[in-house]
Amino acid sequence: MALFERSRVSGRYAHSKFPPFEWTGQQTSLTRCIAWMLLxxxxxxxxxxxxxxxxxxEFGTxxxxxxxxxxxxxxxxxCRSELRQWPALLGILALAVIATIIAAATTVYAKVLSRLARRNGPGVRPQR
Incomplete structure (x- = not known):
């Protein structure tokens, strides 16, 4: 058996107490969700x-x-700052709305993945 290979009998990893870290789809989607929320x-x-x-x-106080x-x-x-003009502000507002929509969508996706993972546990075989 190779290092970090799962045993077919016990389901545990051979030669180690802990399995190697692997990103699952659920963890990746949760990380993306948090990143989009922060953005x-x-x-x-x-x-x-x-x-x-x-x-x-500054003018006085x-x-x-x-x-x-x-x-x-x-x-x-x-006082004619280009970032303080309405077209630029509306563009930044559009970026904020897009980032919020993507954050909401990735949150829903992460929750759906976690529910599917709980429903189809590791010991459940697909029905034929």
Missing amino acids: ALVVWGWIAFLMLADYGP RAMCRGPLAGPSSEAVL
Whole structure:
């Protein structure tokens, strides 16, 4: 028997107490789900920061330019940031929505895989 080969009788791995680590479909989909959720949270945080935070040079005790949702915008030349204009903000919002939809889809996929894995346990043989 080769190293890390399963015994047919006991179902355990020979020559080792623990099996080698193998990524299953369920673990991979769960990892992808978490990654997409984190990406969606980062993009939503980014758009919230761009929409609400003041920016530009400091004028007295606060920044000269207000965020698009924080208050009336200043018409000064220094306040014309390309990331604070509505087309760019809508593009970032679209990225946030897409990342959220993919995170939701991978979450559903991971839950379906886990339920299928529980239903079809390791000892269950497919019916013919």
